[in-house]
Amino acid sequence: MADKDRDDDEPKVHDKRKIDPETGEARPDPADVAPDDDGLSEDDLTLLADAEKDLVAEYRDIAARAQAELKNFRTRVERDRAANREAVIAEVIRSLLPVIDDLDRADAHGDLVEGAPLTLVSQKLRAGFEKYGxxxxxxxxxxxxPNVHQAVVQVPDPAATAETVKDVIEPGYALGERLIRAAKVAVSVPASE
Known part of the structure; x- marks a missing residue:
């Protein structure tokens, strides 16, 4: 044990001279010399290369998933924008339906005559609504x-074979596939015996 302690206690000398004292030639700079042995066996190098390939594949997969999520997000945002736009248009039109109803009643009573100012307003209003569908x-x-009609009255009819609209009390309106207001109707129903 004393022998081992003596070896550890002895100073270690590192020769950092740039000229080799035995040959007289310049020694290479340790920073310029690449180590010949990195301490890895061929199996270790193969495992390291495989791990690197797996890591690259994993990051490519993560990037592809992130790109797909971004694409889905953009699609969802565009769809939500379109739905929101349609809902706003429908709400504006819904608020103006009483005006259309009044114009329909005025037309039914003969108050809308060709060239009259109210007739022109009615035509422009209807054209604007038709532009939006x-x-x-x-x-x-x-x-x-029942998806588009609201039955206000049922009228038994011996000639009826199915429930049909006998009279429209108040017209309904749809914007594209969206029902804005159901039509209020009187329905002919087969007479029960």
């Missing part, structure tokens, strides 16, 4: 559909 729903003779 507003269409009337509920016509006499249609088969009753």
């Amino acid at each position: 507003l269409r009337s729903v509920g016509e006499v003779g249609e088969v009753f559909d």
Whole structure:
């Protein structure tokens, strides 16, 4: 044990001279010399290369997923924007439906005559709504559909074979596929025996 302690206690000398004293030639700079042996076996190098390939593949997969998520997010935002736009247009039109109803009643009473100012306003208003795809729903003779009609009255009819619209009390309106207001109708129903 004393022998081992003596070896550890002895000073270690590192020769840092740039000229080799035995040969007289310049020694290479240790910073310029690449180590010949990195301490890795061929198996270790193969494992390291495989791990590097797996890591690259994993990061490519992560990048592809992030790109797909971004694309889905953009699609969802555009879809939500379009739905929001349609909802706002529908709400504005819904608030103006009483005006259309009043113009329809005025037309039915003969108050809208060709060239009159109110007739021109009515035409411009309807043209503006049609530009956005507003269409009337509920016509006499249609088969009753609870998705677009609201039955206010049922009228038994011995000639009726199915529930049909007998009279339109208040027209309904749809904007594209969205129902804004159901048509209020009187429905002919088969007479029960």
